[in-house]
Amino acid sequence: MSELSxxxxxxxxxxxxxxxxGGNLARALSGGTDLLVQLRAGRVKPGLIVDLKRVAGAIGIxxxxxxxxxxxxxPGVMVGxxxxxxxxxxxxxxxxxxxxxxxxxxxxxxxxxxxxxxxAADSVPAxxxxxxxxxxVGPSGRRTMAVEAIGVAPGRTCLTAGEFxxxxxxxxxxxxxxxxxxxxxPRTEMDIAVAGAGVNLTLDPEGVIVDAxxxxxAVGPTVMLARDAAAALEGARLxxxxxxxxxxxxxxxxxxxxxxxxxxxxxxxxxxxxxxRATVIAYARAKERG
Numbered sequence: 475m476s477e478l479s480x481x482x483x484x485x486x487x488x489x490x491x492x493x494x495x496g497g498n499l500a501r502a503l504s505g506g507t508d509l510l511v512q513l514r515a516g517r518v519k520p521g522l523i524v525d526l527k528r529v530a531g532a533i534g535i536x537x538x539x540x541x542x543x544x545x546x547x548x549p550g551v552m553v554g555x556x557x558x559x560x561x562x563x564x565x566x567x568x569x570x571x572x573x574x575x576x577x578x579x580x581x582x583x584x585x586x587x588x589x590x591x592x593x594a595a596d597s598v599p600a601x602x603x604x605x606x607x608x609x610x611v612g613p614s615g616r617r618t619m620a621v622e623a624i625g626v627a628p629g630r631t632c633l634t635a636g637e638f639x640x641x642x643x644x645x646x647x648x649x650x651x652x653x654x655x656x657x658x659x660p661r662t663e664m665d666i667a668v669a670g671a672g673v674n675l676t677l678d679p680e681g682v683i684v685d686a687x688x689x690x691x692a693v694g695p696t697v698m699l700a701r702d703a704a705a706a707l708e709g710a711r712l713x714x715x716x717x718x719x720x721x722x723x724x725x726x727x728x729x730x731x732x733x734x735x736x737x738x739x740x741x742x743x744x745x746x747x748x749x750x751r752a753t754v755i756a757y758a759r760a761k762e763r764g
Contacts, residue, residue: 482525486611486640489529494613494636496522502638503527504547505586507578524638526585531640535559540646546585546608546639551576553584563644564759565653565672565752569600572657585639591625592666594692598625599672600655602689602699606644612637622689625696648685651676652759654752657691658744660735667692668736671724671748673756675707681761683707688720688753693728693745700727703749712757720753721746 483489493500499521503509512518526532532547535556542559550570553559560567573582573596587597588608598621606621613636621642624631633639657670670691678684686704691697706719730741 478520479522480525481522482528484528484530486529486531489524489526489638490612490636492522492524493638496520496524497635500524502589503586504532504589504639505549505581505583507574507582508586508590508592526638526640529640532585538643542644544584544642544644546588546642547583548585550579550582554579559644562647563600563604563653565655565674565756566597566600566604566606566644569597569655569670569672572596572655584642588621588624588642589631589633589639591627591629591631591696593625593628593694593696594667594670595697596655596657596667596670596691598697599670599689599691600653601642601644601672602697603655603672603674603687604644604653605674605687606642608639608643609641610637611640616640622697622699627695648676650678650760650764651685652756652763654755654759656748656752656755658748666735669693669730669741669745669748671745671752673749673752675753675756675760677757677760677764679764681711683710683712683716683757688724688749690724690727690745690749693730693741695729698727700724700749703727707753712753717750717753721750724749 501520503525527547533545602622653674655672657667659665672689674687676685686707688700688703703723706723710716725746728742730738732738
């Protein structure tokens with residue numbers, strides 16, 4: 475394709491077929507806040523853009539089996555205004571709301587943020603910590619995959635030709651459980667994370683952490699599920715000893731690069747700090763939900 479073509483299908487199967495036919499020259503548009511910038515900068519030169527926003531199920535939020543299903547192209551402003559979702563998964567909602575300005579929030583989406591595959595994506599650590607899954611549509615049908623399996627390298631996903639993310643599901647919120655997300659950025663607003671941490675906790679009636687998930691962003695080639703950091707919390711009440719073990723495990727999981735926005739040493743150190751702080755917030759929220 476020598477010229478840029480645009481399609482806005484209404485059926486998921488039609489979108490998958492168009493993407494498959496376009497091959498390497500086709501790009502899916504979920505929010506567009508990354509793709510359009512890359513297009514204008516000449517970093518990508520697609521022959522076909524398939525706009526997913528009119529596909530049935532791509533926009534909207536519904537409660538299902540005690541959890542929530544979010545259309546992958548649902549703009550951040552809609553996610554932030556959904557009271558039930560914000561109450562159940564405040565960390566995920568807060569993470570998405572950190573992306574860009576008010577204008578950007580009218581387009582930025584969980585699906586776009588995920589499939590752009592930036593290690594510094596804000597919403598992805600929060601979704602990983604939440605055990606979010608996504609429905610992937612492609613020429614061979616539909617499949618479900620954990621969010622943490624989508625990104626495989628900076629700017630690369632595991633999606634094959636013709637596949638796109640249609641929906642993202644957040645599970646049923648257990649009693650005495652909550653999440654939180656924090657990041658560090660060079661400026662006060664509208665910048666890319668130097669490091670980020672998403673934490674999701676479940677407590678028993680005595681305040682002991684019985685389940686934990688910790689995910690780190692911008693400190694490796696992909697958003698990482700820090701299993702050892704979670705293990706440092708499980709079976710303990712939140713005290714300085716548990717937080718120190720968490721900090722150490724989070725830092726040990728980091729394999730960051732250094733650049734003009736932050737050295738590898740700084741990213742590693744701040745990742746531990748953010749994990750500690752996000753854990754304190756998630757723990758307090760979980761106790762309130764008891």
